[in-house]
């Protein structure tokens with residue numbers, strides 16, 4: 428059974444995609460036999476492109492999985508690496524909320540017609556919002572599969588992969604909620620600036636709501652600082668965040684991802700995550716450290732078991748930036 432790991436933040440540019448890609452890369456190198464599925468759910472398609480996947484016009488994407496037009500198996504594509512598959516996304520996903528809303532409206536109308544037929548003798552019971560809501564709870568709730576639209580869609584591929592890693596868009600609406608409703612672990616990255624801390628508390632509160640409603644087994648893996656710079660502001664914000672996670676019993680990752688200008692260039696030039704092209708690189712090593720830390724707290728398995736890492740690539744060399 429694959430463990431489902433997602434990276435989520437309601438803010439853009441905090442490194443969700445970077446972390447997804449390099450987590451996949453570090454897992455690939457550390458567990459040479461592991462099969463990995465990387466799922467892109469962001470209309471920007473950055474993860475898809477980073478694995479050099481090009482989507483043709485009529486090709487299925489995550490949009491089709493959300494809409495129920497195609498299965499996950501029909502949508503997965505192979506990459507240059509025989510142990511990494513990608514479930515691609517493209518700009519179609521921008522229309523998802525709109526199209527789902529239309530589908531949702533039709534569901535409500537059908538439901539209403541059924542209800543009127545059923546209660547035509549006591550139609551007055553349906554004539555107030557309260558009355559309608561009561562019937563809705565009793566019979567069907569048309570909104571019940573809106574925020575967990577991916578429910579069951581990955582069941583058929585659970586045994587084909589060891590790790591399923593989801594990249595999400597910078598929002599907390601239908602797409603991210605649906606991913607959180609089926610994942611096992613969520614990592615929460617943030618940039619330690621003035622708004623970063625607020626973003627994390629909002630996200631975690633939303634995660635807890637979804638957890639209660641749809642996915643009680645979801646584990647908040649921890650809060651992870653990215654783009655860390657050696658400034659007073661960052662030090663102060665990190666301190667605030669650590670206090671918050673401590674108080675609320677969430678893990679705060681000891682691993683920090685520093686801001687590094689040179690690595691982005693490397694990712695583009697080599698066409699693969701830097702953790703794959705250059706595991707010993709100083710920037711890559713942060714992700715290997717993160718992988719070890721995730722393993723130590725049982726985040727790499729569904730049941731919290733700690734794994735033996737067959738190919739240990741974390742060199743544990745402390746260097747100055």
Ligand SMILES: Nc1ncnc2c1ncn2[C@@H]1O[C@H](COP(=O)(O)OP(=O)(O)OP(=O)(O)O)[C@@H](O)[C@H]1O
Nearest residue numbers: 438439440441442443444445597654685686687691
């Ligand atoms: N530690 C870092 N050092 C330097 N640049 C970084 C770092 N992390 C991310 N970046 C850069 O910041 C930009 C945003 O990163 P990324 O795309 O991973 O964020 P994101 O959260 O996925 O954004 P979005 O919400 O738009 O999908 C990218 O150009 C990326 O190369």
Ligand SMILES: [Mg+2]
Nearest residue numbers: 443444469473
């Ligand atoms: Mg992204």
